[in-house]
Amino acid sequence: MRRHSVRLTLVVLVIGCLVAMAALSVHSKSAPAYIGNVRSYVFHRQTCRHLPTAKNRTYFDTRAQAVDAGYRPCRKCKP
Numbered sequence: 001m002r003r004h005s006v007r008l009t010l011v012v013l014v015i016g017c018l019v020a021m022a023a024l025s026v027h028s029k030s031a032p033a034y035i036g037n038v039r040s041y042v043f044h045r046q047t048c049r050h051l052p053t054a055k056n057r058t059y060f061d062t063r064a065q066a067v068d069a070g071y072r073p074c075r076k077c078k079p
C-alpha cells in the first residue's frame, strides 16, 4: 500500500513538472519583446498603451529585427 502511494506521488510530481514546462513555453511564445503595427510601421514595447489592434500586429523578438524590417520605434514607449 505504501509503495503504491509513493509511486502515485512521483507520477503527480512528473505531471506537475510537464504542465509547468508547457505553461512556460506557451507563455514565452505568446509574449514577444516587441509588437509592430503593419499599417503605420511603428513598433512598441508589449506594455505600451498604443498597441495596434490584433489584426494589424506583427511580432519581433529583438529591436534590431524590427529596425531591419523598416519599422521605427514608438515615441511614447521608446522601445
Ligand SMILES: [Zn+2]
Residues within 6 Å of the ligand: 043, 044, 045, 048, 049, 050, 051, 074, 075, 076, 077, 078
Ligand atoms: Zn508604443
